[in-house]
Amino acid sequence: MIIVRNLSKVLTDGQTILSKVSFQIDKGEFIAVIGASGSGKSTLLGCLALRQKWTEGQLIVDGTEFSGAKWADRLKLRKEWAFLEERPALALKKTALKNVFSGRFWQLPWWRKITGTVSTEEHIRAMDYLERVGLLDKAKMLPAEKLSGGEQQRVAIAKGLAQGAKVILADEPTKGLDPESASKVLQDLRALCTEQNMIVVCAMQNLEMAERNASRIWGLSGGKLVLDIPARKLTQREKDLVL
Numbered sequence: 127m128i129i130v131r132n133l134s135k136v137l138t139d140g141q142t143i144l145s146k147v148s149f150q151i152d153k154g155e156f157i158a159v160i161g162a163s164g165s166g167k168s169t170l171l172g173c174l175a176l177r178q179k180w181t182e183g184q185l186i187v188d189g190t191e192f193s194g195a196k197w198a199d200r201l202k203l204r205k206e207w208a209f210l211e212e213r214p215a216l217a218l219k220k221t222a223l224k225n226v227f228s229g230r231f232w233q234l235p236w237w238r239k240i241t242g243t244v245s246t247e248e249h250i251r252a253m254d255y256l257e258r259v260g261l262l263d264k265a266k267m268l269p270a271e272k273l274s275g276g277e278q279q280r281v282a283i284a285k286g287l288a289q290g291a292k293v294i295l296a297d298e299p300t301k302g303l304d305p306e307s308a309s310k311v312l313q314d315l316r317a318l319c320t321e322q323n324m325i326v327v328c329a330m331q332n333l334e335m336a337e338r339n340a341s342r343i344w345g346l347s348g349g350k351l352v353l354d355i356p357a358r359k360l361t362q363r364e365k366d367l368v369l
């Protein structure tokens with residue numbers, strides 16, 4: 127369970143980007159973060175992923191407080207939480223399979239890191255992750271740069287799984303994708319929540335996709351969390367509140 131209390135982010139010039147955002151997330155939830163451009167979605171995800179500094183606030187994960195936590199503890203959390211960006215961070219000249227292997231790098235024994243060898247078990251595991259995102263057939267054939275945007279995003283999800291991620295934070299992972307590819311990416315993320323009890327928090331532009339795929343919707347406006355409801359069709363009043 128993740129608890130955030132009063133997360134605020136204020137820039138050095140005094141501009142408030144996030145203002146006292148509080149929430150609790152349980153395992154298995156798929157949260158869509160919606161809001162107008164500039165409402166603070168990316169900043170919220172960046173702060174949650176500990177990639178951006180918090181000005182104020184408390185982060186508690188499974189009973190452990192991480193605010194101001196030791197560097198090693200924060201590093202551990204960053205390893206367990208995968209961050210998916212709009213443009214997935216893949217080695218484009220390498221195959222999907224090699225990209226997924228790289229997600230396991232830090233878990234490998236030192237001699238495997240040095241020799242770059244991969245055990246049969248690691249190989250099977252990586253193929254299993256690619257199967258979960260429906261990309262088994264593209265595992266070894268092509269460099270990642272030849273995959274479509276949606277496929278690259280799904281390789282990034284498989285890499286996150288290989289990394290041992292229990293939480294996926296995704297900043298508009300479907301931006302620029304055609305509706306079918308976007309749908310596949312979101313269905314994969316949803317399946318990880320329902321089948322493996324993972325947590326996904328995903329900033330989204332497309333409200334319909336959020337309504338259809340998420341289990342919960344957060345609405346941000348001016349850096350404040352103004353909507354927090356189980357996913358369903360939003361009423362006009364709710365839409366006016368956030369969009």
Ligand SMILES: Nc1ncnc2c1ncn2[C@@H]1O[C@H](COP(=O)(O)OP(=O)(O)OP(=O)(O)O)[C@@H](O)[C@H]1O
Pocket residue numbers: 137143161162163164165166167168169170
């Ligand atoms: N480092 C920064 N310096 C100055 N302004 C910033 C900085 N980071 C964020 N902002 C501002 O904070 C606000 C929120 O930005 P953020 O990127 O989080 O919004 P967003 O909801 O993700 O927007 P979009 O949907 O357009 O990506 C914006 O007005 C942005 O210009």
